[in-house]
Amino acid sequence: xxILVDQTIRLVVQGVTGREGEFHTRQTLDYGTPVVAxxxxxxxxxxxxxxxxxxxxxxxxxxxxxxxxxxxxYVPAPFAxxxxxxxxxxxxxxxxxxxxxxxxxxxxxxxxxxxxxxxxLIGPNSPGxxxxxxxxxxxxxxxxxxxxxxxxxSRSGTLTYEIVSALxxxxxxxxxxxxxxxxxxxxxxxxEVLALFEADPETQxxxxxxxxxxxxxxxxxRFIAERMTKPVVAFIAGRTAPPGKRMGHAGAIIEGGxxxxxxxxxxxEAAGVRVAEHPEQIARLVEEELG
Amino acid sequence: MKxxxxxxxxxxxxxxxxxxxxxxxxxxxxxxxxxxxxxxPVVIKAQVLVxxxxxxxxxxxxxxxxxxxxIAARILSLQIxxxxxxxxxxxxxxxxxxxxxxxxxxxRAAACPVMMASAExxxxxEEVARTSPEAIRKVRVDPFVxxxxxxxxxxxxxxxxxxxxxxxxxxxxxxxxxxxxECDASLAEINPLVVTSAGTLLALDAKIVLDDNGLFRHPDxxxxxxxDEETPSERAAREAGLSFVQLDGHIGCxxxxxxxxxxxxxxxxxxxxMPANFLDIGGGxxxxxxxxxxxxxxxxxxxxxxxxxxxxxxxxxxxxxRGIVSVLDEVRPDLPIVxxxxxxxxxxxxxxxxxxGYRILTAxxxxxxxxxxxxxxxxx
Numbered sequence: 017x018x019i020l021v022d023q024t025i026r027l028v029v030q031g032v033t034g035r036e037g038e039f040h041t042r043q044t045l046d047y048g049t050p051v052v053a054x055x056x057x058x059x060x061x062x063x064x065x066x067x068x069x070x071x072x073x074x075x076x077x078x079x080x081x082x083x084x085x086x087x088x089x090y091v092p093a094p095f096a097x098x099x100x101x102x103x104x105x106x107x108x109x110x111x112x113x114x115x116x117x118x119x120x121x122x123x124x125x126x127x128x129x130x131x132x133x134x135x136x137l138i139g140p141n142s143p144g145x146x147x148x149x150x151x152x153x154x155x156x157x158x159x160x161x162x163x164x165x166x167x168x169x170s171r172s173g174t175l176t177y178e179i180v181s182a183l184x185x186x187x188x189x190x191x192x193x194x195x196x197x198x199x200x201x202x203x204x205x206x207x208e209v210l211a212l213f214e215a216d217p218e219t220q221x222x223x224x225x226x227x228x229x230x231x232x233x234x235x236x237x238r239f240i241a242e243r244m245t246k247p248v249v250a251f252i253a254g255r256t257a258p259p260g261k262r263m264g265h266a267g268a269i270i271e272g273g274x275x276x277x278x279x280x281x282x283x284x285e286a287a288g289v290r291v292a293e294h295p296e297q298i299a300r301l302v303e304e305e306l307g
Numbered sequence: 308m309k310x311x312x313x314x315x316x317x318x319x320x321x322x323x324x325x326x327x328x329x330x331x332x333x334x335x336x337x338x339x340x341x342x343x344x345x346x347x348p349v350v351i352k353a354q355v356l357v358x359x360x361x362x363x364x365x366x367x368x369x370x371x372x373x374x375x376x377x378i379a380a381r382i383l384s385l386q387i388x389x390x391x392x393x394x395x396x397x398x399x400x401x402x403x404x405x406x407x408x409x410x411x412x413x414x415r416a417a418a419c420p421v422m423m424a425s426a427e428x429x430x431x432x433e434e435v436a437r438t439s440p441e442a443i444r445k446v447r448v449d450p451f452v453x454x455x456x457x458x459x460x461x462x463x464x465x466x467x468x469x470x471x472x473x474x475x476x477x478x479x480x481x482x483x484x485x486x487x488x489e490c491d492a493s494l495a496e497i498n499p500l501v502v503t504s505a506g507t508l509l510a511l512d513a514k515i516v517l518d519d520n521g522l523f524r525h526p527d528x529x530x531x532x533x534x535d536e537e538t539p540s541e542r543a544a545r546e547a548g549l550s551f552v553q554l555d556g557h558i559g560c561x562x563x564x565x566x567x568x569x570x571x572x573x574x575x576x577x578x579x580x581m582p583a584n585f586l587d588i589g590g591g592x593x594x595x596x597x598x599x600x601x602x603x604x605x606x607x608x609x610x611x612x613x614x615x616x617x618x619x620x621x622x623x624x625x626x627x628x629r630g631i632v633s634v635l636d637e638v639r640p641d642l643p644i645v646x647x648x649x650x651x652x653x654x655x656x657x658x659x660x661x662x663x664g665y666r667i668l669t670a671x672x673x674x675x676x677x678x679x680x681x682x683x684x685x686x687x
Contacts, residue, residue, distance in 0.1 A: 119491050119521035125450045127418045157620045172566025174618045200415045227566050230415045253569035256576045264550040264565025264587040272433040294574050296674050
């Protein structure tokens with residue numbers, strides 16, 4: 017078992033002929049995940065990744081020809097909102113957006129539209145998600161993961177790799193690793209992923225990796241206190257971040273005195289979550305929780 | 308990207324919001340000439356991209372052109388929260404009967420715009436939000452149907468605005484909403500919006516923060532960037548495509564990924580050091596971008612040690628190492644450098660650093676790297 021993606025995935029890659037798109041599609045294929053189609057408008061009929069992936073002009077054609085059920089996109093920011101809506105209109109139920117730099121007003125409209133259609137979006141500005149041994153969707157390195165009992169959900173990219181690779185080095189595998197993205201408006205938030213992990217029979221513990229900005233971690237803390245039976249271990253990046261400055265991610269900013277690491281850590285601890293002082297403590301805390 | 312008050316005011320005026328128009332002066336003499344032209348009394352306001360101008364003495368009344376000149380001279384010599392005042396806005400003074408707050412921003416949790424109004428205008432709205440949150444009334448705006456008139460009537464009524472002003476308030480709120488959406492802003496705010504003694508509404512302040520991710524489709528707004536308000540390193544970072552924030556510690560940091568960069572800073576602090584900066588080189592950085600990042604760190608005279616932490620995924624450790632060595636060959640800095648390169652091509656990366664002949668301390672874990680950097684900074 018896993019959440020969101022497993023071995024039944026049939027992946028279509030939007031932006032497959034771009035530099036990033038083709039590079040990561042090769043790695044996804046090498047991981048054994050079936051990439052059944054690519055989409056780049058104007059390049060229909062060609063093949064990408066050394067002939068391994070047929071390219072279509074539209075998502076609709078790709079779905080009709082290949083039965084694709086999930087999209088991952090590497091489309092540049094100015095065109096990404098359109099590409100997300102195209103994927104939703106083609107009937108895909110899960111869309112994973114790696115693209116960084118989409119204007120917030122575009123994401124507000126896209127998110128409202130997807131909610132109406134009942135389509136799930138992961139991201140944008142996300143490293144994607146990975147179910148070890150089953151499916152790699154996005155840019156997370158496959159070799160740092162291994163199958164096991166821990167669900168990982170994070171707003172960050174390389175920090176997630178750091179923590180996942182420490183878990184793996186200690187022999188603690190993962191059910192699914194989910195990067196929800198570092199933007200202020202994202203398709204899927206902590207609470208929704210926590211609910212999926214709570215319902216997943218294979219997941220025995222969850223690692224939550226948050227950062228400054230917004231109050232998603234506080235919402236997660238309320239959910240954990242009220243609904244979760246599984247142990248959660250957390251890390252919050254940005255204890256030393258100054259207010260009013262955007263720390264790389266568009267969403268990582270302390271505004272109006274809210275969104276600080278201290279508030280998030282306090283909320284999580286009050287919900288019974290053990291919060292690591294630094295990333296390398298997480299694997300040990302998880303080990304203790306798993307007993 | 309923050310806009311100055313005078314820039315925001317011009318945008319608001321284009322959306323039909325009544326503003327107290329003024330002109331910008333960069334010298335006391337210009338301020339005096341403007342005061343003569345506008346007619347006294349005037350208000351002289353520091354144009355600087357931080358809040359708290361009033362408390363810092365950056366907003367003052369002048370009864371005569373002579374006084375305007377003297378006050379402008381004083382304000383132009385101020386530093387507000389570390390930023391020198393280079394411009395002042397000179398406007399006609401208004402007779403104020405009531406001050407209210409009107410603003411619009413993004414509600415992240417609800418994923419929509421949220422318009423906020425309060426009867427307590429002219430003060431720090433964040434303070435109001437903390438001490439009496441019930442004094443701020445909010446309406447969420449559906450992006451498909453926009454801000455509706457019933458919502459602006461609700462806001463006007465709930466903050467106790469005279470019914471005779473509800474229609475004008477609605478027009479201003481609609482103008483504010485349109486400016487917010489059409490400029491790709493993340494915040495648009497009028498604080499205070501005043502009722503004048505003549506019984507009309509007037510925007511006495513104007514604040515717009517633009518979404519950096521939306522600037523690509525607003526070349527006209529992108530040109531409003533005031534490069535005087537950036538430090539030279541912030542500007543160099545922006546031009547090199549690096550995410551950089553200056554801090555006041557002594558350990559320079561170079562990391563790939565924003566979350567990991569914050570965690571690295573936190574860990575330096577955890578082991579008793581202070582980070583000199585936040586610096587994310589982004590994903591898949593080439594040697595040139597790495598070199599630009601290292602030059603930025605070396606340009607900070609307070610830096611006593613450098614910590615490079617790379618977890619290679621799309622970023623290749625050999626590219627990072629090449630970038631580092633190219634700068635070391637050119638600058639030959641006398642600073643301890645701790646480099647932790649793991650992931651894609653890490654062996655090649657480490658070999659490049661070793662061959663360079665520079666004494667670079669290495670580490671395998673993040674904690675080890677941070678501890679070494681803290682120790683190196685303390686002993687250098």
